[in-house]
């Protein structure tokens with residue numbers, strides 16, 4: 001039985017690392033027992049595997065998983081994944097960072113030897129590195145604090161590499177704070193978490209790209225087998241070309257709409273609904289500047305997700321029109337506004353807002369005869385059951 005502690009870099013990065021850890025452990029041993037407990041922005045992960053097996057699990061994942069094989073042996077991500085996962089204009093550099101991190105994991109045992117050499121100076125270094133010690137980020141040596149992972153420069157006892165925005169949205173160069181460096185283990189695990197457990201929506205044209213990333217965060221202790229089910233929701237990706245530019249407008253999707261869209265097109269299950277979840281949504285934009293692209297974080301937002309999840313679950317059961325309704329509304333500005341009102345009503349449990357949302361939706365549907373029946377009794381029943 002061992003306990004692992006995520007490092008405490010940031011709520012987003014730690015959530016992704018937590019998913020990376022459970023993905024690697026479950027890939028190594030599907031029958032292992034793993035539980036996850038959130039603690040502020042960090043997580044405590046408990047498992048019946050021992051320390052040696054955890055080291056093996058990280059290495060095994062890097063050698064045998066589909067994701068890692070693609071990166072390490074083929075040196076690539078499939079084209080569609082490049083669009084969703086990597087910052088525009090910086091794809092190759094980011095990809096190289098990811099490949100380097102996964103390559104590092106394939107030979108973790110030799111890294112262990114290197115770290116052991118330093119153990120004479122820092123007896124807890126290996127435990128820190130593998131998250132068994134609750135302080136992965138720094139070490140106190142002869143009364144001095146030494147930063148290891150999560151710093152603004154590369155020099156460290158740890159093998160560090162720059163953390164790009166999709167896994168460390170707080171670390172952009174636009175904020176004039178410089179690059180943020182994480183150890184290669186944190187980087188590889190965070191990208192694994194992002195790949196399997198985030199939902200992503202991209203809207204773009206030749207000069208601008210908006211990337212919306214959504215991750216669920218459990219709010220209490222949860223079994224990893226339940227967390228793994230989130231892949232069914234997270235694997236949904238949307239790509240839209242010029243969705244609003246046709247109208248000569250530059251509309252950013254409100255963050256509050258993102259979980260509704262992803263839940264509508266993804267699959268939820270009863271086991272997930274029995275738990276409390278938070279939605280974390282972060283948005284960044286890439287803008288073309290000269291021959292290059294500049295990417296910046298626009299926002300990071302969080303919402304309680306349970307009422308929204310229950311609504312979507314029931315609406316799908318009570319109505320055959322629900323998915324079509326959401327899909328049709330998500331195609332223009334008025335529809336997106338109506339979906340925002342609906343999401344807000346459900347998340348904040350506001351009945352007045354719910355009436356307003358249904359009025360807005362009816363108004364939009366009344367413009368098109370074929371669509372008027374899409375907002376049916378089943379959908380309305382699902383919403384009122386949740387809020388009353």
Ligand SMILES: [Zn+2]
Nearest residue numbers: 149182183186
């Ligand atoms: Zn690290």
